[in-house]
Amino acid sequence: MPPVGNEASPLRVAIVGSGPAAFYAADHLLKQNGLKVEIDMFERLPTPYGLVRAGVAPDHHKIKSVTKVFAKVASNPRFRFYGFVEFGKDIALSDLRGHYHQILYATGAPTDKRMGIPGEDLKGSYAATEFVGWYNGHPDYHDRQFDLSQERVAIVGVGNVAVDVARILCLTPEELAVTDIANHALEALSQSHVKEVYLLGRRGPAQAAFTNPEIKDLGNLADADTIVLPEEAQLDDVSRAALEASDDRATRKKVEILQGYALRKPTGKSRQLTIRFLVSPVELIGNAAGKVVGMRLVKNALEATAAGTPSPKATDRFEELSVGLVFRSVGYRGAALPGVPFNERWGVILNEKGRVVDPETKQPVVGEYCSGWIKRGPTGVIGTNKPDSIETVSCMLDDLARGSILHPSEPQASKMEELVREHQPKYLSFVDWLRLDEIEVKNGRAQGRPRDKFTRVEDMLAALGR
């Protein structure tokens, strides 16, 4: 076989997904000196950027400026975007094997973890994933409805996603109106009757997964008081000992902030956000119509595991919390892709450092890789996907150097384009996306917002005259 990666025979790479992991990998590949590489990126939505568009909260606009870095990558002539082309539906693994030397899956974690308690599927109980998709205008969630006529809402989990959901429920219509929140959500949230929001942590303040800037933000809401129950803000012996033994300044600061909230008294703002600790829902309670009316909570105590982690143990003390709306925010979860080995235990593609692994032979599958949330699970901020993708790309380059790549029968870019055109005639190029982007920004500016999002695929296609 003649070598691959030069002008005569460029390395052809397919990347599935267009979130941070996909773009960091593309960037790192394109930056390799002396390597001629061509990248085709496939995204099931017409729009790129994954959770930067569909996850990051609308009022966190600055964080989204990372898309400028990604757009620069996309402007490379050796990069090509195929929007509205879904792996497993419009294109199959066999199509990619026939056209590329290497395939990288960066499909994120689109579903959610469950709590596994009775009543979880009652009306009025949702995954944070759905609510986040809805307020951010993800087309899959356009038609969802959340009963915001309820006054009391519980959010299970105390990660940054739970904090996002709590904040969005507590912002005023005026605060929301200057963001790029989906119009349907702006309208619904402006009519919201929500008055009391509970964030429920199963462990204590020192183990809360949210980060300090996010929790500080919660203390400065224009029209909501944020409080912590004084007895729950105190550290138990296990946590105090662990914190004293470490030099973890961030956690100390976090505990300090939360203890500060415990000293606050409600000041009469329209809404109240209560952050609870050491409680686990054991059951959601429904009424005759099958709708959530409350939850039963068990109080937990912390016990250190053999490795030292303070872990929640249920006590025999219970309480009931009356709520009409529940969001579980206990983590995202990856979904299996057709034909790609999956690790059910972790909800990730079966892999070793980003090389896809065959479950039978336990050996790497030639030419297939993964990065981002579908590789390591749903944790980490946008930038965490960079070292992760660089690790995967290093494996790809090592394998290329060893000649361990696929040998596609039709490596020409034009052949793949023909195939895509046949399977999904309505696909979008990056130029098409830039056009949509321009329209969204223009429509947004007119209303004093950073953008006014399209939230339906039909509307996006119509705007492009398809």
Added chain:
Amino acid sequence: MKIESILATKSLNVITVGPDQSLREAVDLLAEHNIGTLIVVDEAGQPIGIISERDIVREAARTEAVLGQTVSRVMTRDLITASPEDDLETVLQTMTAKHFRHLPIMDRERLIGVISIGDVVKAQLDKYQGEVDTLQTQIIEGQV
């Protein structure tokens, strides 16, 4: 962050050795798999010890007949295990405090992996680097 995010990208193969196997066999396993540590398991597959290159070298310094000895003679019995749900930060603290460089990971009763202190430190570093990178990008790209 939890230990499970480290396990997600690691080999599913846990290389183990029995307490009555010889150090010759242990050395062969270390060389074959290019690793530095083996988990010692009993007949039921439960970890009862850990043996590292260092343990073998220490024994070699004592006796020429090192390779004929059994694993149980030199292994470390003082073993703690972790679970996939353990927090990365506390595991790192525990490993540092107790000078453990490897930790077997048990999923309920089953040995499902081994993590090294290097794995834990790398995960921490990637996390910090990611946070710094995200902030930097905001500062650089966010001005206009």
